[in-house]
Structure formats: structure tokens, C-alpha cells
Amino acid sequence: MIKEVLVLGGGSAGFIAAISIKRKIPQLKVLVVRSPSIGVIGVGESTTPNFPPHLFEYLGISRKRFYALAQPTWKLGIRFLWGARGSFDYTFNLQLDTHYADLAKPTGYYCDDDFNDASLPGALMRRDMAFPRQENGAPDIHGWHAFHIENKKFIEILEIVAKEEGVEVTDGKVTGSERGDKGISAVHLEDGRRLTADLFIDASGFRSELLGKTLEEPFVSFDKSLFCKKAVIGGWERGPDEPILPYTTAETMDAGWAWRIDHEHLINRGYVYCPDHISDDEAAAEFQRKNPKAKIEPKIVNFRSGFYQRQWVDNVVAFGNAGGFVEPLESTAIMILCSHVQTLVDFLLHSDLEPTPTMQRLYNDLTANTWNDIRQFLSLHYKFNGKLDTPFWKVAREETDVSGIADFIEFYQENGPTGFCRYQLPRSENDFGLEGFLVMMVGNQVPYKKRYKATQQEAQAWARRKQQFAQEANRGIRSEEALAYIKHPGWQWNSDATK
Ligand SMILES: Cc1cc2nc3c(=O)[nH]c(=O)nc-3n(C[C@H](O)[C@H](O)[C@H](O)COP(=O)(O)OP(=O)(O)OC[C@H]3O[C@@H](n4cnc5c(N)ncnc54)[C@H](O)[C@@H]3O)c2cc1C
Incomplete structure (x- = not known):
């Protein structure tokens, strides 16, 4: 029977998984291990509509508190600067x-x-x-x-909530693991610690330390359908004449596309491109030409689209980028994370914390379907x-x-x-x-x-x-005015907000 869970990774995937598991199955001991020297990926700021209900209804996080700490803005959809008609929503x-x-x-x-x-x-x-x-x-x-949520603020609030829920968090870098008859029996940390658990959640980002590296699960690549593999990122502070756009923009670029994500005080852009058709310098130059105000971040983000064939192998389940990633055109990573976490929690509960091989097989089939749908x-x-x-x-x-x-x-x-x-x-x-x-x-x-x-x-x-x-x-309300309403001390959230 599963009693102890070790979550490897303190990005949004690790913390959402840890909070969800602890909240729904409080008798489990849940420990998050994350490495400050590796850090988090720092991108992933646009979500889909399954996300607010996951936070507020499934996890029971207070809206008032979440809005105060994470300072999200609203997204009604995606504006595509795309196709023969030039633009559609x-x-x-x-x-x-x-x-x-x-x-x-x-x-x-x-x-x-x-x-x-x-x-x-x-x-x-x-x-x-x-x-x-x-x-x-x-x-x-x-x-x-x-x-839309700034990744850094988001992870900060998730860590606060995780600790309040009783999740333990420790800093340390995993450098190796021990195999046992159920899969992984322990991980080794750089500082000499040896940590055991019954269930390991791999939320180590693209490194996929447990599922990818240790268990060597095969990766199913989407590279025949999705050719982009890199992103250059930048942004600027919102000026007084720049309204907060209540949607993500996806703009066609010469060798890919660029997102625009509007936060309350920042405008964030990223050019997702195909390196077979444009060099890093050319991509940065096109990005800068189209966004003269942007301060480009020095790092180029590399990624590959696809997923590990099975998300649950032995006693390891992967979430977030450790399990798979599909380029961010529809901002699906957090969507798929929330839905897979809920499925795992149900499987654990329905099996009285003793998941059967057939459950595990079904979980892998269901999660593979969702990856393929996005492709x-x-x-x-x-x-x-x-x-x-x-x-x-x-x-x-x-x-x-x-x-x-x-x-x-x-x-x-x-x-x-x-x-x-x-x-x-x-x-x-x-x-x-x-x-x-x-x-x-x-x-x-x-x-x-x-x-x-x-x-x-x-x-x-x-x-x-x-x-x-x-x-x-025409009589509607813009994000700026709506934010002023919800920040007013007299504002009351009610359940209608998520209907
Ligand atoms: C260009 C780009 C744009 C994206 N845009 C979106 C978007 O708009 N919307 C969206 O939903 N998603 C987006 N994503 C996906 C986004 O990255 C994820 O949604 C999200 O940030 C989850 O990251 P993560 O927690 O899986 O990984 P990370 O944030 O990378 O966290 C990994 C964690 O594991 C820890 N770790 C790793 N190895 C070790 C080790 N050996 N020992 C200890 N700790 C370790 C790290 O320290 C870190 O805490 C985007 C991704 C890319 C590449």
C-alpha cells in the first residue's frame, strides 16, 4: 500500500501534483524535492479553462487569496493572427x-x-x-x-499552499536512484541523503530524471507534425496607453509564431520557431523588429514535442514536462497536468492505494489519448x-x-x-x-x-x-476595470464565478 510519495521537482507540475495528492488523500506523506541550482523553466504563463476550477473547486484554494498573491489576468481565448483572413478569435x-x-x-x-x-x-x-x-x-x-499568470508568482503561491496543506519541501539535487522490486526504492541526493518512498512523482521538467533517464521509457516524438523546437522570449513593462488584452495572441512569424501574453504590469512575448528555417540570431532579430520595446531574455528555450509512451511505469508517474510536452500554441501543458493529476488521484482512491496493473495500463492509455489529441x-x-x-x-x-x-x-x-x-x-x-x-x-x-x-x-x-x-x-468591461472591482475590499466572490 502506498503511504509515502516523493515528488521530484518544485515547478508548477511538482507543486500542483503534490497539493492535489495531499489535499485529496491527506493520509499520504508527501515530500517535494527540488534543486535551487537547477531552478525552474520559468515559462508557462497561459492556461485553459479547466485551470480555475482545478484551483478553486478541486483544490479549494480561496479566490480572494489566489488573486491577491498570483495576480492573474483573464484569458477568454486565443487571437490567431493567422490564415487567409488574417485574424480570427x-x-x-x-x-x-x-x-x-x-x-x-x-x-x-x-x-x-x-x-x-x-x-x-x-x-x-x-x-x-x-x-x-x-x-x-x-x-x-x-x-x-x-x-495568464507569471510563472514565478504562480510557483511562489503554490509553494505557500503546499506547505499549508502539510506537504514537506526540501532543497536538494537528485543524483542517482536505487531500483527495487516495485520500481524505484530510493533516490540519492548530492548532499548524501537517501530518500525512500512508495510512489515517485517525476516532475523534474525536461530532464525527466526518473521516467526518461532512469527507467528509459521510450519517447513518442511528434516531429512529423510539429516542426518548431526553440523559443526566444522577451517582454516589456506595460505602458499607460497599452490596454490589458483579455486573450493570448498567436501571431504568424516567418519561421513559426509568436505569443503575446498580457499580465497586469508586464507584456510577455515569445517566438516559437523552427531552427531548420531560421538561425537563433535571425529569430531574435525578427522578434525584436516586431517588438521594439521587448527586452530579450538571454536564454533560448529548447524543447521537443511528444510524450513518454507510458506516463506511469512501475512506481513512477510523470507530470508536466517530465512526462511530455507539446509546443505551446494552445497553452496545453497546465491543462493536461491538471487533468492527469485528477485521474491519478482517482485511480489511487479507487484502488485503496494499491493500484492494480490493469489500472496502470488504463491510466497510460487514457493519458496517451490526451497527448495524441493535442498533436x-x-x-x-x-x-x-x-x-x-x-x-x-x-x-x-x-x-x-x-x-x-x-x-x-x-x-x-x-x-x-x-x-x-x-x-x-x-x-x-x-x-x-x-x-x-x-x-x-x-x-x-x-x-x-x-x-x-x-x-x-x-x-x-x-x-x-x-x-x-x-x-x-460594447457595454462590456475591460480587464483593468474588472481588476479594480475584484481588488476592492468589499468585493465578494460567489460560486457563480465558475459556472
Ligand atoms: C517555450 C515554452 C512555452 C510554454 N508556454 C506554456 C504556456 O503558455 N502554458 C502552459 O501551460 N505551459 C507552457 N509551457 C510548459 C511549461 O513549461 C509548463 O507548463 C510548466 O512550467 C511546468 O514545468 P515543470 O514543473 O514540468 O518543469 P520545471 O519548471 O522545469 O520544474 C522542474 C523542477 O524539477 C527540479 N529538478 C529537475 N531535476 C532535478 C534533480 N536532479 N534534482 C532535484 N530537482 C530537480 C527543478 O529544480 C524544478 O524545480 C511552455 C513551455 C515552453 C518550453
Whole structure:
């Protein structure tokens, strides 16, 4: 029976895993070991909508305290500066996978030429509004938002919460391990300590000390679909004339794409690029040209997209970058972390802390599915981005491997954005839903045979609906004003905030 858990790593993955396990299974002794000399990766600032509920509902962290310490800003989705139309917004609530009663077809068929204001979230994003406004002027804080959080502040608050929960934290560098009949029996620290545990969580980042290095689990590479392998990062302090944008921006660049993440006082940008098509110096120069205010960080971040074939081997389970990583175009790392941690906790609870081989096998199948879903989704982003004709983008359009999602693409190209496309996805229960895939197809204006011409009556009905969304969004509330509301001592959070 598992009694003691050792978490190797004190980045966001290690602390989220430690807090979740301790909170849900308090009888376990949980120890985090992390190395200040190795440090944390320091990137990973944009999240998805499963993250606020993980913090506030699953872990029970107080919103008031979290907002005060971590100072997050809100993210309603991703603005893609992408595709033939130049720009489109992917929101966290449904835009295209909807069907209004007064229109003959699902919404996507009406968005070929104009994909603006197709939903209230879309209309809010288009106007840089974070929330609709209540009658009393206050923000109506909807549940379809995620956060932007500075990595350093985030880890600081996680460490505070972890210690309050009873998680022990020790500094030390793991330099070796001992094998036993259940897998790893102990790790050795540089300072001479030998630490034992029944379950080891590998959250050691890209080093993947236990799963990758010690157990030598094979790595499944996504390099046939995702060609970017490096990032140059920089940012600047927000000026008084720069509004806080309530979304992540993904801008097409010559040999990849660049994110923009808006924190309250900082604007953070990063150029994710393919080294086969641009050198580090050229990437830095393009980044600087497009972001003259940015102070570029001296380090280039290297990564590879893919995952270790099994995330749980013997008595080692990996989370965060130690288990896998898919380039950050959809900011999925923390999303997948929270979902995998919840699955592990359930497996431990359901097996009375004596997990069976079949449970372990199922865990590995389920987690592999989620990695593969992200690969399929991101491959569409590259395959259909017709914004630039640089050598990189020509290769991306021609060579990105989308074979895992070929049925969906073929069906879409024959039939257009019907809801029936969902049955052609490799897994309809993926984290992005059909909505995400439709946004990529319609947003990029991927052609399909059965182009629909709306009747005049339909066109009027659609225009009226869009106008309603636009009017409500025009009355919306920007991030700056919404932050002032929630910082007011009289502000009361209620459970509606996460509905
Ligand atoms: C370019 C880029 C952009 C990204 N953007 C996003 C994003 O927008 N959103 C998102 O969700 N994710 C993003 N990510 C992923 C992000 O890195 C992770 O979400 C997150 O930071 C988790 O990191 P981690 O805890 O797995 O690893 P790390 O932060 O690297 O932590 C590893 C920990 O293990 C410890 N450690 C390692 N080896 C040893 C050892 N031998 N002994 C003791 N301690 C050890 C380290 O000291 C550290 O504490 C991005 C990644 C990259 C590369």
C-alpha cells in the first residue's frame, strides 16, 4: 500500500501534483524535492479553462487569496493572427458548434466571409472586453475564462499552499536512484541523503530524471507534425496607453509564431520557431523588429514535442514536462497536468492505494489519448495557415503530418462545418471539442464543396443576432476595470464565478 510519495521537482507540475495528492488523500506523506541550482523553466504563463476550477473547486484554494498573491489576468481565448483572413478569435465558449433555430444550418456555414461577433465571447474578445457588465456596473465573471499568470508568482503561491496543506519541501539535487522490486526504492541526493518512498512523482521538467533517464521509457516524438523546437522570449513593462488584452495572441512569424501574453504590469512575448528555417540570431532579430520595446531574455528555450509512451511505469508517474510536452500554441501543458493529476488521484482512491496493473495500463492509455489529441489539433493549425508564403510556412502546409485526422479533413472538405464532423474526429471526447477543430477550419477558410448561400431572411436573422452580441459586448468591461472591482475590499466572490 502506498503511504509515502516523493515528488521530484518544485515547478508548477511538482507543486500542483503534490497539493492535489495531499489535499485529496491527506493520509499520504508527501515530500517535494527540488534543486535551487537547477531552478525552474520559468515559462508557462497561459492556461485553459479547466485551470480555475482545478484551483478553486478541486483544490479549494480561496479566490480572494489566489488573486491577491498570483495576480492573474483573464484569458477568454486565443487571437490567431493567422490564415487567409488574417485574424480570427478562438474563444473558450461555443461559437461555431451551435445551431440556431431560425437558421437552416449550423453557425459555421454563416461565417465563411465574416467570422466576427459570431457569439458573445467572440464579440467581447473582438472589443478587448473581459466580461459582460451586470446591471449594477460590476463584471459578470463567467466561467469560460482561463488565466495568464507569471510563472514565478504562480510557483511562489503554490509553494505557500503546499506547505499549508502539510506537504514537506526540501532543497536538494537528485543524483542517482536505487531500483527495487516495485520500481524505484530510493533516490540519492548530492548532499548524501537517501530518500525512500512508495510512489515517485517525476516532475523534474525536461530532464525527466526518473521516467526518461532512469527507467528509459521510450519517447513518442511528434516531429512529423510539429516542426518548431526553440523559443526566444522577451517582454516589456506595460505602458499607460497599452490596454490589458483579455486573450493570448498567436501571431504568424516567418519561421513559426509568436505569443503575446498580457499580465497586469508586464507584456510577455515569445517566438516559437523552427531552427531548420531560421538561425537563433535571425529569430531574435525578427522578434525584436516586431517588438521594439521587448527586452530579450538571454536564454533560448529548447524543447521537443511528444510524450513518454507510458506516463506511469512501475512506481513512477510523470507530470508536466517530465512526462511530455507539446509546443505551446494552445497553452496545453497546465491543462493536461491538471487533468492527469485528477485521474491519478482517482485511480489511487479507487484502488485503496494499491493500484492494480490493469489500472496502470488504463491510466497510460487514457493519458496517451490526451497527448495524441493535442498533436492532431495543433497539426491543423500548421497545415492550414495560409497567411505567409515563407519557406517555413510552405513546408508546414505541404509536409505537416495530418494523417491521424485525415477522415475529419476529408469529411469537412466535402461537407463543410456541420456538427456531424464530430463523428469523424479520432476521439470526439477530446479536450477541444468539435468547436476547436471547426474554428481552425472556418478561421483558416479551408475550402469545402458545399458552400452555402444564406437566404435573405436568414442573412437578416444572423445579422440581428450578431448585432445583439455586439451591443452586449460594447457595454462590456475591460480587464483593468474588472481588476479594480475584484481588488476592492468589499468585493465578494460567489460560486457563480465558475459556472
Ligand atoms: C517555450 C515554452 C512555452 C510554454 N508556454 C506554456 C504556456 O503558455 N502554458 C502552459 O501551460 N505551459 C507552457 N509551457 C510548459 C511549461 O513549461 C509548463 O507548463 C510548466 O512550467 C511546468 O514545468 P515543470 O514543473 O514540468 O518543469 P520545471 O519548471 O522545469 O520544474 C522542474 C523542477 O524539477 C527540479 N529538478 C529537475 N531535476 C532535478 C534533480 N536532479 N534534482 C532535484 N530537482 C530537480 C527543478 O529544480 C524544478 O524545480 C511552455 C513551455 C515552453 C518550453
